Amino acid sequence: MINFQYLRASVVKIALSLVSKDPKATFIAGGTNLIDLMKRGVTAPEKLIDINKLPLAQIELKNNVLHIGAMVSNSALAEDSIVKEQFPLLALALQSGASAQLRNVATVGGNMMQRTRCGYFYDTTMPCNKRQPGTGCGAIGGYNRMHAIFGTSESCIAVHPSDMCVGLVALDAQVVIANAKGERKISFADFHRLPGSTPEKDNNLQKGELIVRLEIPTNNLYKNFHYLKVRDRSSYAFALVSVAAALEISQGIIKNARLAMGGVAHKPWRLVEAENFLKGKTANASNFEDAARIAMYGAKGFGENDFKLKLAPNSIIEALTVAKAKA
Amino acid sequence: MNFFVDENDRVDGIDKVTGKAKYFAEYQLPGLTYGVLVTSSITKGKITGIDTKAAKNAPGVLDVLSHLNKPVAPGYEQAGGSPMKIFYTDEIFFNGQPIALVVADSFERATYAASLVKVSYEKSAFNTDFVKSINNPSAKKLQGQPPYVRGTADAYKTAEVKIEQIYTMPIETHNPMELHGIIADWRTNDQVTVYAKTQGVKAAQATIANVFKIPQENIQVKSEFVGGGFGMALKTWPVEIATVMASKHLKRPVKLVITRDQMFTMVGNRPSAYQKVGLGATKDGKITGITHTAFGQTSVYENFTEGVVNMTKFMYDSDNVNTNYYVVPLDLSVPIWMRGPGEATGAFALESAIDEMAHALDMDPLEFRMKNDPEQDPQKKLPFSSKNIKEAYKLGSAKVGWSNRKNKPGSITEGAWQIGYGVSIGVFNASRGRATVKGILKADGTLVLQSATSDIGPGTGTGMVLIASKLMNIPVEKISFELGDSSLPPAPSQGGSTTLSTVGTAVNDVCVSLKSTIAELAANANMSTTANFVEVLKKNNLPMIEVTKQSQANQQGKEYSMYSFSIHFVQVKVHKLTGVVKVSKIVSVGDSGKIISPKTARSQMVGGAVGGIGMALTEEALLDNRYGKYVNNNFADYHVPVHADVPEIDVIFIDKPDYIVNPMGAKGMGEIALIGFAGAVANAVFNATGKRIRSLPITPDKVLEA
Numbered sequence A: 001m002i003n004f005q006y007l008r009a010s011v012v013k014i015a016l017s018l019v020s021k022d023p024k025a026t027f028i029a030g031g032t033n034l035i036d037l038m039k040r041g042v043t044a045p046e047k048l049i050d051i052n053k054l055p056l057a058q059i060e061l062k063n064n065v066l067h068i069g070a071m072v073s074n075s076a077l078a079e080d081s082i083v084k085e086q087f088p089l090l091a092l093a094l095q096s097g098a099s100a101q102l103r104n105v106a107t108v109g110g111n112m113m114q115r116t117r118c119g120y121f122y123d124t125t126m127p128c129n130k131r132q133p134g135t136g137c138g139a140i141g142g143y144n145r146m147h148a149i150f151g152t153s154e155s156c157i158a159v160h161p162s163d164m165c166v167g168l169v170a171l172d173a174q175v176v177i178a179n180a181k182g183e184r185k186i187s188f189a190d191f192h193r194l195p196g197s198t199p200e201k202d203n204n205l206q207k208g209e210l211i212v213r214l215e216i217p218t219n220n221l222y223k224n225f226h227y228l229k230v231r232d233r234s235s236y237a238f239a240l241v242s243v244a245a246a247l248e249i250s251q252g253i254i255k256n257a258r259l260a261m262g263g264v265a266h267k268p269w270r271l272v273e274a275e276n277f278l279k280g281k282t283a284n285a286s287n288f289e290d291a292a293r294i295a296m297y298g299a300k301g302f303g304e305n306d307f308k309l310k311l312a313p314n315s316i317i318e319a320l321t322v323a324k325a326k327a
Numbered sequence B: 001m002n003f004f005v006d007e008n009d010r011v012d013g014i015d016k017v018t019g020k021a022k023y024f025a026e027y028q029l030p031g032l033t034y035g036v037l038v039t040s041s042i043t044k045g046k047i048t049g050i051d052t053k054a055a056k057n058a059p060g061v062l063d064v065l066s067h068l069n070k071p072v073a074p075g076y077e078q079a080g081g082s083p084m085k086i087f088y089t090d091e092i093f094f095n096g097q098p099i100a101l102v103v104a105d106s107f108e109r110a111t112y113a114a115s116l117v118k119v120s121y122e123k124s125a126f127n128t129d130f131v132k133s134i135n136n137p138s139a140k141k142l143q144g145q146p147p148y149v150r151g152t153a154d155a156y157k158t159a160e161v162k163i164e165q166i167y168t169m170p171i172e173t174h175n176p177m178e179l180h181g182i183i184a185d186w187r188t189n190d191q192v193t194v195y196a197k198t199q200g201v202k203a204a205q206a207t208i209a210n211v212f213k214i215p216q217e218n219i220q221v222k223s224e225f226v227g228g229g230f231g232m233a234l235k236t237w238p239v240e241i242a243t244v245m246a247s248k249h250l251k252r253p254v255k256l257v258i259t260r261d262q263m264f265t266m267v268g269n270r271p272s273a274y275q276k277v278g279l280g281a282t283k284d285g286k287i288t289g290i291t292h293t294a295f296g297q298t299s300v301y302e303n304f305t306e307g308v309v310n311m312t313k314f315m316y317d318s319d320n321v322n323t324n325y326y327v328v329p330l331d332l333s334v335p336i337w338m339r340g341p342g343e344a345t346g347a348f349a350l351e352s353a354i355d356e357m358a359h360a361l362d363m364d365p366l367e368f369r370m371k372n373d374p375e376q377d378p379q380k381k382l383p384f385s386s387k388n389i390k391e392a393y394k395l396g397s398a399k400v401g402w403s404n405r406k407n408k409p410g411s412i413t414e415g416a417w418q419i420g421y422g423v424s425i426g427v428f429n430a431s432r433g434r435a436t437v438k439g440i441l442k443a444d445g446t447l448v449l450q451s452a453t454s455d456i457g458p459g460t461g462t463g464m465v466l467i468a469s470k471l472m473n474i475p476v477e478k479i480s481f482e483l484g485d486s487s488l489p490p491a492p493s494q495g496g497s498t499t500l501s502t503v504g505t506a507v508n509d510v511c512v513s514l515k516s517t518i519a520e521l522a523a524n525a526n527m528s529t530t531a532n533f534v535e536v537l538k539k540n541n542l543p544m545i546e547v548t549k550q551s552q553a554n555q556q557g558k559e560y561s562m563y564s565f566s567i568h569f570v571q572v573k574v575h576k577l578t579g580v581v582k583v584s585k586i587v588s589v590g591d592s593g594k595i596i597s598p599k600t601a602r603s604q605m606v607g608g609a610v611g612g613i614g615m616a617l618t619e620e621a622l623l624d625n626r627y628g629k630y631v632n633n634n635f636a637d638y639h640v641p642v643h644a645d646v647p648e649i650d651v652i653f654i655d656k657p658d659y660i661v662n663p664m665g666a667k668g669m670g671e672i673a674l675i676g677f678a679g680a681v682a683n684a685v686f687n688a689t690g691k692r693i694r695s696l697p698i699t700p701d702k703v704l705e706a
């Protein structure tokens, strides 16, 4: 660990200018991920810009769009009454993440930006293309039980560890980003990236840009939903596989469907083809099974994570079954 | 204001929850300095150079110790290489080996400076792959225990019904909440005080005396409160010696607290195990042969063995039993006993095999166990000092609802969950050792008891106070028990479930002696022999009387077989689609003689069950054998059970005194609380699903793929 400077910004513009000008500066929100990475020597910023005082902690429903400030804590979001009523899938996903203590300080922006939990990434004596491009991937041929089965590349098979993001991608969220020029908006599904040949890049946020808020359009997916997280212990463990499922069912027929998975790819993994398959079909076991099968096209195991090829479709079926059963 | 205090509460409970209790790392000494370790990034080979220039020039740094400046440790000059002599050679035995200690005026500065130390190595080929080594005939294996044969070896092979299976277990780490470390304060005239995290203050004192060749009296080891040990603090580790070296060298007190990832490599672990059990029985369920062959891992620089196959020799009534136990030296740090040492490992294999046999015979596993329960110890051919297993089976099975269990696996479902029941037995030696206790009975109505024993959490002081309170008829709040200081009368280390029995006997003897002294004094003063001791002391003009007693190890071992037993019953739910296992009910029955301290005894059983859930379902230290390194050396990725994994735990005690073992009639129970638990879970998973998982921990992927 090296000495670093600590500055606190209370205006977005200042926060932006402090980070965009300085290649060694970075934002710090709850610090639950960044500080660990600094302690392990994975990252060594020389300037921390604390953004906790930025006025970005509101949750508001405006014109049928939910606005969530980037500094809203994970627990505040999960406990918000609008979220609980109209976006319960998101609340459930949030509650499945980390522990109560962590959720109290972890922020929406920080959660999106958290880095993979791949053990090789955290250990600076091991090879890892994400931490140090060109050194190789420790997980390929090594311990990869937690790793990806979709969208992998020869250079990296890490997963994005967030639960919240799986809920958000299923809900068609938009990300509002501020930069020196103003604001830009991208769809949540396009925020995170696949590793390709540049695994060091987790997402499409540019240096000096700040996530300011999320926007989620209201929907009819708040009745039949489920977030299933399969993990090695009942709480405080990252997902082996997780599934966000939401259905709009009318007289037994699926009018709208949303499906996304966590723990399977370098980004929250939206299952558009399986969703399309379900639309217009009867909400029954055999259609759920077919959807799960469709969802698995292109999946590939790396040895220790081969079990996900079975666990993932099973989890989709289970999540859809529970979602359907909710009255 | 003691409305929430009852006589069974921990005597130090309020101190612990209010923060008054002081743990080693909390001592603030004037001029305290801080040590941070530099560790090896290779797994085997030699250090060719250590560049400490930048580190030494960093702000606040006092010095950097390593084998290059070889701090003085006369004891290291003697022959023999075990245990590891820190900073003594350039040899690397395992990845993460401590190779230098940076001492600075603050922890942060020491941490920074440690990152500046540059080490160069000459690497050699290494092997950390346990399972591969077992299957490789040319890999070295050492006999861990002499082979044991009763009757005919391998008799199971010709039995009417036979089982032959392999059971495996990964490395588990103790990882108590409190990180390991020490504060060493070496002053002029070779007077040393250390604030340690140890299960044995006398053992720590002896180790330090041996390494530095100074008289034991010069060394005071203090360790009043310990934030969990589970066995890892039974040894004074090389990193502690390094800290003492640094204090001697710098003439300043030095504090070392290791990091969580160092907890995986510097303070031992429960070794991984590979066990083959052969079991033979007649068709009507009489065991005719047991063969148990076990392999454990050890290190190349220091050997470690434990009682993996012990229980197999006497638990079941079979004329033919043979066991063998080997250890495989690997380029890893040396293991150490972890709660329920050896036996917990062995019990998983034996008790799984017993369940497999019951299933093969289509018998209820409880009935099968009872049918083969020996009347006397078939290994020692001696009667048990006490054993109430049949009663324990009865009480526990009624409580868990065993009658709901179906012998055919996979019979009970509840929505997406399959439900099953499992049982397993645990056993641990109940003999006792030698200890000395001093008692000071004062005219102000108080009693002070002293002994250099430890309390790593079981409630040692509480148990001792309760023993004395009952014998002396003095209320608990008037009695104090002083421990955790090497200057107190000697007692053995806290391990192997012997403290209550061993130290408790000396407390008993002290109390008996104090009582008779009081009776004599009363007679001298023409008082009634039942007069209150305060009156007696006053009448005799005595401010206090003192008695010191040494109790000897018990000799009854020649006539009796002495063990504590536990039976664990669990109900599990297994998710059909995800393979997730949840323990939904636990009933642990302890058959460990008279229960002296009901509340802390229950806590012991609860803690054992939680540890058992970890062993059964979640705990596994993962090695990448390509690098010889752990890949989950932190609390996010090494999974100990969380609250949500633990259902309500029912604890039942048989609570029948065994006066053969000791005058209190109480047997130890720290180990039996855990031993056998994992087997009960594995058996329940089988009963729920028909899937036999022979490899711990039972994670969702294993259930799904079975």
Ligand SMILES: Cc1cc2nc3c(=O)[nH]c(=O)nc-3n(C[C@H](O)[C@H](O)[C@H](O)COP(=O)(O)OP(=O)(O)OC[C@H]3O[C@@H](n4cnc5c(N)ncnc54)[C@H](O)[C@@H]3O)c2cc1C
Pocket: A026, A027, A028, A029, A030, A031, A032, A033, A034, A035, A036, A051, A070, A071, A074, A096, A097, A098, A099, A102, A105, A106, A107, A108, A109, A110, A111, A112, A113, A114, A161, A162, A163, A164, A209, A210, A211, A212, A236, A237, A238, A239, B635, B636
């Ligand atoms: C032991 C443990 C277990 C966990 N388990 C889970 C789990 O099960 N599921 C789960 O989903 N998560 C889990 N987490 C992760 C946790 O959710 C994240 O650490 C947390 O959400 C990060 O938020 P933060 O505000 O603390 O981010 P910080 O650590 O402060 O920041 C993380 C990164 O985000 C950047 N950043 C923060 N805010 C912004 C912004 N507004 N714009 C641009 N960049 C920004 C920072 O510069 C930094 O690079 C776990 C974490 C730990 C330590």
Ligand code: SF4
Pocket: A116, A118, A119, A120, A121, A127, A128, A129, A130, A131, A136, A137, A138, A139, A140, A155, A156, A157, A158, A199
């Ligand atoms: S999977 Fe990605 S993060 Fe993990 S070692 Fe490979 S490159 Fe690094």
